[in-house]
Amino acid sequence: MENINNEFVLEMLNISKEFPGVKALSEVNLKVKPGTVHALMGENGAGKSTLMKCLFGIYQKNSGKIFLDSKEVNFQNTRQALDNGVSMVHQELNQVRQRNILDNIWLGRYPKKGLFIDEQKMYEDTVKIFKDLDITVDPRQKVGSLSVSQMQMVEIAKAVSYDSKVIVMDETTSSLTEKEVEHLFRIINKLRKNNVAIIYISHKMEEILKISDYVTVMRDGQLIGTKKSSDITIDNIISMMVGRDMSNRFPPKQNHPGEIILEVEGLTENIKFGLKDVSFSLKKGEILGIAGLVGSKRTEIVEALFGMRKIDSGKVKLHNKEIINKNPRSAMENGFALVTEERRSTGIFPQLSIEFNSTISNMNSYRSNLLFLSNKKMGNDTKWVIESMKVKTPSTKTPIGSLSGGNQQKVIIGRWLLTNPEVLMLDEPTRGIDVGAKYEIYQLINELASKEKGIIMISSEMPELIGVTDRILVMSNGKVAGIVDSKNTTQEEIMKLSAKFLEGDSYEITS
Ligand SMILES: Nc1ncnc2c1ncn2[C@@H]1O[C@H](COP(=O)(O)OP(=O)(O)OP(=O)(O)O)[C@@H](O)[C@H]1O
Ligand SMILES: [Mg+2]
Structure with a gap:
């Protein structure tokens, strides 16, 4: 033919x-x-x-x-x-x-x-x-x-x-x-x-x-x-x-920021392109956005807080007590969780099941006694991840690698939610995720905030930052260019702040 x-x-x-x-x-x-x-x-x-x-x-x-x-x-x-x-x-x-x-x-x-x-x-x-x-x-x-x-x-x-x-x-x-x-x-x-x-x-x-x-x-x-x-x-x-009308892309806000839980003072790395004097605070029940151009060192902030980078000076206080997260393990013990940006390359065990991938960061809570893990709890938690994140999969035993790109990411976000952190940090949480599922994620973030968690969310999508967060910290070239109130800011203001400390066009594609 x-x-x-x-x-x-x-x-x-x-x-x-x-x-x-x-x-x-x-x-x-x-x-x-x-x-x-x-x-x-x-x-x-x-x-x-x-x-x-x-x-x-x-x-x-x-x-x-x-x-x-x-x-x-x-x-x-x-x-x-x-x-x-x-x-x-x-x-x-x-x-x-x-x-x-x-x-x-x-x-x-x-x-x-x-x-x-x-x-x-x-x-x-x-x-x-x-x-x-x-x-x-x-x-x-x-x-x-x-x-x-x-x-x-x-x-x-x-x-x-x-x-x-x-x-x-x-x-x-x-x-x-x-x-x-x-x-x-x-x-x-x-x-x-x-x-x-x-x-x-x-x-x-x-x-x-x-x-x-x-x-x-x-x-x-x-x-x-x-x-x-x-x-x-x-x-x-x-x-x-x-298959239905969706009139609102962002769920109504229901969180009420309270007292300060996290204070970051003067975080600095003694390297040329590092963090410079980064200070901010995060309140209980607050959603703090981080905006900035690629290369402005947004990810570096959450990595530093999660014990993945060496900080040369500066202080981190949790509930008014200075803490040092030497490594991700100590960060997790202190109640921090980080959903990384490169979820697909760093966080996924593609051959292994959704259950394994959902529960791996939360193993401690499955020890029913010294030797055994509670299969039932793991199974239930996995089901929770699948339901609350609306993961499309035939079963909890399916290898995560066979899910669609966006569904893999939802599992990884669910994994960190299971650890029930006090400070949840999300780096580009909705990248590659469809509108319906984005809404689910916004809603979960909102719910966590209304349960008095502190949330830090990095995003390159300005409408999302403005629609979801309470305040937005704008990074420019490793420094804090400003912290704005999400209710009263505009994309233009954020763009302007993002360019505040740029030298020339250094953020453009150059070799
Ligand atoms: N190699 C595979 N083995 C088993 N199932 C698969 C495989 N590749 C895709 N699927 C399934 O086929 C369906 C379609 O997946 P596909 O990756 O085409 O979705 P998509 O539209 O590209 O989604 P996304 O926006 O998340 O990238 C999903 O249910 C997925 O789990
Ligand atoms: Mg795809």
């Missing part, structure tokens, strides 16, 4: 895919025109990544047909997909970090001069693509030394080097700063002008309407519909995604 004169570069027809116990896709259709940005949206676990992996040859579909330029294709592996003009920038970056950028782009198809690799040509071709895309890193650099955004840019450059007709971007912007997102959008626009089709997966609503021409929404492995972006609103998309 060949379609002639097709207006679509890619047609995926009636695609179905099953995993043991999960029907991930049922008869999904996706048709994409050349020179368009086609957003693919849906809640965590809806099947977006799976659909794209079936296209890209990572998974084999169980049924359905895929046409590329009207020719039926069925890629057995990613190399075949790449060679035929389909590339994918992944949700989980999987470049070889020890190698340099050139190797990552050209591995397996080095340009040759006789028997040897033509280093010169390889370098020049890469530089040319980088220049086209405004990427200012040296291609001889090791991939491990790049920022997440730079790694993604390299992946896009790789897609371009394969002359791709279809480029899939799976949550490419989830960890980028606004500046970096702007850069990415410039690249996307350039590709679109060159007739490339881009399939764009993101949970950021504002972004979707700004960059896409079409939006396809999936729910529970099924296609809900495809619309022109110019014909719809964010609310339309949300109700297609969750």
Whole structure:
């Protein structure tokens, strides 16, 4: 069956895919025109990544047909997909970090001069693509030394080097700063002008309407519909995604900040790019946000409090008593918990069950006597995590690695909630999480605060910080640029403070 004169570069027809116990896709259709940005949206676990992996040859579909330029294709592996003009920038970056950028782009198809690799040509071709895309890193650099955004840019450059007709971007912007997102959008626009089709997966609503021409929404492995972006609103998309109207993205506040529990005075690291004289306080029942550009040392604050960084001067007082968290263990004993930003790379044991991954930080509370762990309590706690975080999984014994990206994160957040901390620190807790689940997380944060926990939340999403927190501490270049009242602040004020101690454009993508 060949379609002639097709207006679509890619047609995926009636695609179905099953995993043991999960029907991930049922008869999904996706048709994409050349020179368009086609957003693919849906809640965590809806099947977006799976659909794209079936296209890209990572998974084999169980049924359905895929046409590329009207020719039926069925890629057995990613190399075949790449060679035929389909590339994918992944949700989980999987470049070889020890190698340099050139190797990552050209591995397996080095340009040759006789028997040897033509280093010169390889370098020049890469530089040319980088220049086209405004990427200012040296291609001889090791991939491990790049920022997440730079790694993604390299992946896009790789897609371009394969002359791709279809480029899939799976949550490419989830960890980028606004500046970096702007850069990415410039690249996307350039590709679109060159007739490339881009399939764009993101949970950021504002972004979707700004960059896409079409939006396809999936729910529970099924296609809900495809619309022109110019014909719809964010609310339309949300109700297609969750199957109901969601008029409020943030739950009403119910916490009442009380006395001070934590005081941080003059935290300083004697290194050039470290924390400088960071002071603030946190009250019982308060949600304190931390804003700032990537590189402003937001994460360093919570790492320092959690005993992961060496502090050269400064004091931390808990209930008016000075404490020193030498390491994460002593921090946990003092009632601190930290949900890290890089949950997927540092906090997950992919082969092990959801139960193990949920309960691992809370082992002490399962010792029923010296030798045995209480299986019942572990089982119940795991069920609590699954229910309260609305984790989509067939069972508590499922390996966490087989869950969708967002669902893995929900388990890890649940893990820390189980430790019942006094000071809960969350680093980008809703990154990569869908609107419905975000709401659940906001609600949990709110509930914890109303139970008199102190909460510190780092986020790059300003509407979220303003909507969820009581006060916002804005970091700029390792220093506190200001602490504002969330009720009376604006995005502009926060942006201004974020730039307060910047020298030049040092936060831009440079090598
Ligand atoms: N390798 C696998 N083994 C078993 N189940 C899987 C596997 N990959 C995905 N699934 C299941 O398929 C469903 C769809 O997952 P998928 O990763 O496609 O979701 P998604 O829409 O990309 O979600 P997210 O927004 O969280 O990334 C989920 O229920 C997931 O648990
Ligand atoms: Mg996904």
